[in-house]
Amino acid sequence: MSGAGSGQYEVFHRKNMTEPMVHAGSVEAADPRMALLLAKETFFRREHPIGIWVTRRDDLHPLAETDVLEPGTDKSYRAIEAYTGIAKKREAVEEGLA
Amino acid sequence: MNNPPILDPKVRAALVAYLLPWADDELILGHRDSEWTGFAPILEEDLAFSSIAQDELGHAALIYHLVADLTGENPDHLALRRPANAYRHAPLVERPNGDWAYTIARHYLYDLADSARLEVLSGSSYGPLAGIARKMAREEHYHRLHGEMWWERLAAGTNESRERLAAAARAVTPLVGAVLGGTDGQEILVAERILPGIPAGLAADWRDLARPFLIALDPELGRLPDEAPEPRELRPASADFLALHAEMTMVSASGLGERW
Numbered sequence: 001m002s003g004a005g006s007g008q009y010e011v012f013h014r015k016n017m018t019e020p021m022v023h024a025g026s027v028e029a030a031d032p033r034m035a036l037l038l039a040k041e042t043f044f045r046r047e048h049p050i051g052i053w054v055t056r057r058d059d060l061h062p063l064a065e066t067d068v069l070e071p072g073t074d075k076s077y078r079a080i081e082a083y084t085g086i087a088k089k090r091e092a093v094e095e096g097l098a
Numbered sequence: 099m100n101n102p103p104i105l106d107p108k109v110r111a112a113l114v115a116y117l118l119p120w121a122d123d124e125l126i127l128g129h130r131d132s133e134w135t136g137f138a139p140i141l142e143e144d145l146a147f148s149s150i151a152q153d154e155l156g157h158a159a160l161i162y163h164l165v166a167d168l169t170g171e172n173p174d175h176l177a178l179r180r181p182a183n184a185y186r187h188a189p190l191v192e193r194p195n196g197d198w199a200y201t202i203a204r205h206y207l208y209d210l211a212d213s214a215r216l217e218v219l220s221g222s223s224y225g226p227l228a229g230i231a232r233k234m235a236r237e238e239h240y241h242r243l244h245g246e247m248w249w250e251r252l253a254a255g256t257n258e259s260r261e262r263l264a265a266a267a268r269a270v271t272p273l274v275g276a277v278l279g280g281t282d283g284q285e286i287l288v289a290e291r292i293l294p295g296i297p298a299g300l301a302a303d304w305r306d307l308a309r310p311f312l313i314a315l316d317p318e319l320g321r322l323p324d325e326a327p328e329p330r331e332l333r334p335a336s337a338d339f340l341a342l343h344a345e346m347t348m349v350s351a352s353g354l355g356e357r358w
Binding site for chain 2: 029
């Protein structure tokens with residue numbers, strides 16, 4: 001297929017209004033209308049979302065410098081898991097002080 | 099759909115005569131559409147068109163069940179065990195698929211005729227018929243959007259795609275009206291409001307829906323004669339249909355038994 005709008009389209013959907021749009025996959029299409037209509041049968045033959053979006057893949061802007069996404073130092077204190085058992089730890093510390 | 103409303107035998111016979119050709123149209127068109135599975139222009143379209151084929155077969159099943167409720171016959175037998183010369187579908191739906199443009203032109207113009215029919219049948223006084231018509235209309239909405247998308251794409255694509263679509267439209271347009279042709283005893287159904295519309299009215303509705311698309315392709319094509327469709331009559335099975343029928347009924351006729 002050729003033409004100004006043709007190419008890969010990324011497809012998003014949501015199951016209900018309280019859920020965010022989620023990526024479902026991509027379709028090849030000649031324009032956004034075709035992408036929407038073909039996405040319905042490509043991804044939603046069994047699921048029935050309440051809405052679909054498509055966007056041209058060329059209109060997505062990926063970050064090139066993916067290394068900045070990796071933490072350089074230990075940032076576990078930013079994760080909830082780092083705080084499991086915090087009450088017990090505190091008890092132990094308090095006992096030690098007493 | 100157990101316990102359908104009790105109908106006078108004459109009304110029942112007229113309703114069966116009306117429903118069978120329609121069921122056969124949906125079955126045969128669905129079968130032709132399914133021949134594209136694995137061959138459609140792109141993978142995404144392969145899925146979409148296969149799904150549409152399944153929808154049409156599903157619609158045929160709804161109508162055969164309605165007939166079966168009226169006659170006590172087996173819906174599977176109605177669909178797949180009748181001899182070729184007992185089918186009553188319109189010539190339009192049995193034609194081989196040809197190219198993609200022919201497939202789209204045939205299916206879209208059929209869908210427009212079917213939409214005109216479903217619109218009227220959704221108001222049928224026969225509850226089970228109004229019920230399936232409304233169910234089918236929901237799926238037909240997608241079919242129409244899909245057909246419109248392809249029609250416009252082929253018309254606005256290359257010279258070749260436009261020419262192929264125009265040639266296909268010239269070939270199929272004269273065959274579409276017959277889909278809405280009258281059936282034996284139809285006047286009884288109209289009087290009972292089981293069919294709240296007459297063939298001439300349905301054909302006019304179809305022309306109104308189709309005209310803009312045909313004119314956009316070729317103004318000459320949009321000059322649809324203002325005439326009532328020919329009545330739907332039993333006709334000898336064509337070579338095209340004999341081949342299709344042999345394939346379509348092959349498994350059912352193979353004697354593998356009916357318990358799966």
